[in-house]
Amino acid sequence: MPKTKKTQLTKKDISKKINLEIGLSKSYANKITDNLIFILKDLIKNKEINIKNFGSFKIVKKKERIGRNPKNNKTYLIEARKSLSFKISKNLNNKINNI
Numbered sequence: 001m002p003k004t005k006k007t008q009l010t011k012k013d014i015s016k017k018i019n020l021e022i023g024l025s026k027s028y029a030n031k032i033t034d035n036l037i038f039i040l041k042d043l044i045k046n047k048e049i050n051i052k053n054f055g056s057f058k059i060v061k062k063k064e065r066i067g068r069n070p071k072n073n074k075t076y077l078i079e080a081r082k083s084l085s086f087k088i089s090k091n092l093n094n095k096i097n098n099i
Contacts, residue, residue, distance in 0.1 A: 051089075062081050065077075
């Protein structure tokens with residue numbers, strides 16, 4: 001089975017799509033994208049957020065643990081940290097699976 005190339009979505013890509021689909025200027029589309037990302041970051045910091053028909057984001061606290069480097073088998077202490085978790089909505093998941 002051939003490997004598929006991963007593609008990354010950037011703020012520039014989102015702005016370009018807004019520019020093409022809605023017809024707004026590039027600078028205005030960039031401002032909209034920046035503001036949207038800023039709002040999402042702010043909301044996620046405070047609590048879990050749900051976006052209807054898209055999914056939910058929440059911060060998960062991970063505990064300290066011991067990890068191992070597979071190349072040289074040395075063990076390391078991985079510090080406690082916060083991580084962002086995303087759970088896709090059933091509606092979006094069904095749309096993706098029916099493509």
